[in-house]
Amino acid sequence: MEDSSLPAVADEWEKSKVWKGLKSVKNGHVYKIKYKRSVI
Numbered sequence: 001m002e003d004s005s006l007p008a009v010a011d012e013w014e015k016s017k018v019w020k021g022l023k024s025v026k027n028g029h030v031y032k033i034k035y036k037r038s039v040i
Contacts, residue, residue, distance in 0.1 A: 010033070013019055024030050 019025060022030075
């Protein structure tokens with residue numbers, strides 16, 4: 001069973017000052033992960 005809250009956490013993290021301050025983020029070296037939601 002997958003954690004359905006993971007995408008929401010990732011979205012919130014990307015809005016944080018810490019995330020935006022990372023050197024790799026500033027240089028565009030970060031890629032989004034596609035989340036697969038499964039229904040059980």
